[in-house]
Amino acid sequence: MRAVVSHRALLVVLFAVLAVLPVVANQYTLFVGNLLMLYMILALGLNLLVGFAGQLAFANAAMYGIGAYGAALLQVRLGLSYWLAAPCGAVLAMAIGTLLAFPALRLSGIYLALATLAFAQFTQWVLLHWNSVTFGAGGFPVPQPEFSALGMSPDRGIYYVSWVVTVVLLAFAWRVVRSRVGRAFVAMRDREMAAQALGVGLLRYKAMAFALSGFYAGTAGALYPAVLAYVSPEGFDLFQMVLHKAMIVVGGMGSIAGSVIGASLLVYLLEVLRQFKATQEIVFGALLLAFVLFQPRGLVDFLKRSVPGWSEPLHYASDSESAFDVAVADELVTGSRGGADR
Amino acid sequence: MSSLAVTNVSVAFGGVHALSDVSLAVDAGQIVGVIGPNGAGKTTLLNVICGVSRPDRGDVTLHGTIITGWKPSRIAGLGLGRTFQTSQLFPGMTVLENLMTGLHLRGHTGLIAAAFRTPSMKREEAEMRERALAALDFVGMRAFAGRSGTALSFGQQRVVEIARTLIGEPKILLLDEPAVGLSVPRVAELDTLLRRIRDERGVTLVMIEHVIRLVMGVSDRVIVMNSGRKIAEGRPDDIRRNPDVIEAYLGRQGDARRPAP
Known part of the structure; x- marks a missing residue:
């Protein structure tokens, strides 16, 4: 195998570490690890929509909140079990997310960004002010699901649930972008008119991208009350949106591996800066700006250029001739890709 | 029955009549060249056919089906392919x-x-x-x-784009200035490629083009447009001799090899 460090090897190592974390880590590290996986799911979903399908939407934090409130309120208000409430929350976020595809048919770029931002602010307003349902600004506690039957604490139990869900959603995203659907997304992002001329129906694929992204954010949201045992509106505010956005920009737009790398790096930074609360937003703002200006294709592009064997299908082929891996091209031509993704 | 028919199509953008009462019919297995000075309405005509623009009046018929007002992706499904003036390869x-x-x-x-x-x-x-x-x-x-x-180079991108459209096996292929920016030898290669597409693949081609040498050489029929109207139609030799065309498009001196600016 030629690949020295393939994206796949990196992901396998990362998730192996996450799998053994509960055995070796203290409760706080376990909590951060769980949060990291939630952010990976959020970044993956947002990257499918923004990075792959090219829809500049700013409603990810709102979908996250809808998933979380959906799952939490169904338990607290209607007495549903977590295992029933959580999928309902995720599906609710997916359904509402799909509806955002309709404005996206008429709006693009900054106009779509503004429309979805307005929707996100509206959601935030509902969470804050519809007291009779949402308990308002203060939020409310939510019971954690029980894992005593498996002999596990709730924290450890939900950690493993998150791990499995994250791995499944990661694999799903990976497979989707490497298929006809992923190519339709990228075609739509790169040249909308040419995509249509080749028969890619915009309504269908925009709706699919919004639905997927809503489902991912909603799933992360549905895990949220089980991890934190508490839900409040500020967990889904504008800063969250900036955070998710920063993850995919820093990691790499239009890259699955980049979503995971970006989420990992930013969660790490978040923890390092936690004691200097005021600096978090400044650092993230600066980081986002720096990447947009100097490395718009994220860390993954850097890895691609400097790590031999690092290649990812459907991610911007490198501009520079020297970085082009002729061997990879040959494998493509003969139809047998290296161990990297088979 | 013709493969593609445009019947009395008119399009206006504000007060500008981009197309006025244009009709044309394309028979299967032909290469049809559409020429005309800038602003003659050629690209608008292509956009109307493939569903990007909607005509104010008139109809487009593809294989006997009226497709006026259909979405581009649906028209593509009926066997209509298209390439663009500027490179539309997906860079990602x-x-x-x-x-x-x-x-x-x-x-x-x-x-x-x-x-x-x-x-x-x-x-x-x-x-x-x-x-x-x-x-x-x-x-x-x-x-x-x-x-x-x-x-890839400009010419290579163009060729890949044609291949990308051709692979979907369209029955009709619309080409918007395929030779723009190509060197003389590349134009000759394009000439060969277009003939092969017609003869080996049985695809009907409709091509907007400014490179007169290519259009006159490769087309079975040529349609001349000016100011949103069709002013002439016929075999390349006839078009070359048509006094209206010479005056409107090729210039008063009648130098058929060089288009007037």
């Missing part, structure tokens, strides 16, 4: 992936099949890859399969 994909996207309508894979990598999905992917490579062979670009489209 390799040449091979670009070609595979050209097979979008031939595939069936949705989210579920992609998620489970079902045997039929794998078969479809393998088949698409094979056909994409065959299409690259047809235009002599197989060696570039793994390259980024943006790394």
Whole structure:
């Protein structure tokens, strides 16, 4: 195998570490690890929509909140079990997310960004002010699901649930972008008119991208009350949106591996800066700006250029001739890709 | 019955009449060249045919079906392919992936099949890859399969784009200035390629073009437009001699080899 460090090897190592974390880590590290996986799911979903399908939407934090409130309120208000409430929350976020595809048919770029931002602010307003349902600004506690039957604490139990869900959603995203659907997304992002001329129906694929992204954010949201045992509106505010956005920009737009790398790096930074609360937003703002200006294709592009064997299908082929891996091209031509993704 | 018919089509943008009462019919297996000075309405005509613009009046008929007002993706499904004036390769994909996207309508894979990598999905992917490579062979670009489209020269991008459209097996192919920016030898290669597409693939071609040498050489029929109207139609030799065309398009001196500015 030629690949020295393939994206796949990196992901396998990362998730192996996450799998053994509960055995070796203290409760706080376990909590951060769980949060990291939630952010990976959020970044993956947002990257499918923004990075792959090219829809500049700013409603990810709102979908996250809808998933979380959906799952939490169904338990607290209607007495549903977590295992029933959580999928309902995720599906609710997916359904509402799909509806955002309709404005996206008429709006693009900054106009779509503004429309979805307005929707996100509206959601935030509902969470804050519809007291009779949402308990308002203060939020409310939510019971954690029980894992005593498996002999596990709730924290450890939900950690493993998150791990499995994250791995499944990661694999799903990976497979989707490497298929006809992923190519339709990228075609739509790169040249909308040419995509249509080749028969890619915009309504269908925009709706699919919004639905997927809503489902991912909603799933992360549905895990949220089980991890934190508490839900409040500020967990889904504008800063969250900036955070998710920063993850995919820093990691790499239009890259699955980049979503995971970006989420990992930013969660790490978040923890390092936690004691200097005021600096978090400044650092993230600066980081986002720096990447947009100097490395718009994220860390993954850097890895691609400097790590031999690092290649990812459907991610911007490198501009520079020297970085082009002729061997990879040959494998493509003969139809047998290296161990990297088979 | 003609393959493609445009009947009394008019389009106005504000007060500008981009097309006024234009009718034309294209027979299967022909190469039809559309020429005319800038602003004659050629690209608008193409946009109306492929569904990007909606005509104010008139109809477009494809294989006997009226397609006026249909969405471009639906018209594409009926066997109409199109290339663009500027390169429209997807920069985020390799040449091979670009070609595979050209097979979008031939595939069936949705989210579920992609998620489970079902045997039929794998078969479809393998088949698409094979056909994409065959299409690259047809235009002599197989060696570039793994390259980024943006790394290719202008002329190569153009050829890949034609292959990407052709791979979906359209019955009619609309080409918007395929020779723009090409050097003389490349234009000659394009000439050969267009004939091969017609003869080996049985595709009907409608081509907007400013390079008169190419249009006159390759077209079975030529349509001349000026100020949103069709002013002449006929075989290249007749068009060359048509006094209206010479005056309106080629200039008063009658120098048929050089278009007037």
